[in-house]
Amino acid sequence: MWKDExxxxxxxxxxxxxxxxxxxxxxIFEDLRxxxxxxxxxxxxxSRKPGLKTRWSGRYVGDEVKENSHS
Incomplete structure (x- = not known):
């Protein structure tokens, strides 16, 4: 079997x-930190900001839904 040096x-x-x-x-973790x-x-x-969710139907930002449009 071939080995990469x-x-x-x-x-x-x-x-x-x-x-x-x-x-x-x-x-090890403490040393790396x-x-x-x-x-x-x-x-x-x-990581995503808290409260930001994506869904198939659109993007939720807080309580507001922004629909994805491709027109």
Missing amino acids: IVEEIHQIRETYAKSFNDDLNA KKQAESGREVVTL
Whole structure:
């Protein structure tokens, strides 16, 4: 079976990183959060805003329904 050297290297890095935290997911998560905060980069949330729902018949924005029109 063919193996991609780059993918294998990434797997090895991931394994070494996990072992440095004794495979403790909570510790890994905290480390990643710390690195994220220290990076200075803007964090973007892609989740929808509360109260915004889409439906087959139209788009609900609060209590108002906006119909999709293709005319």
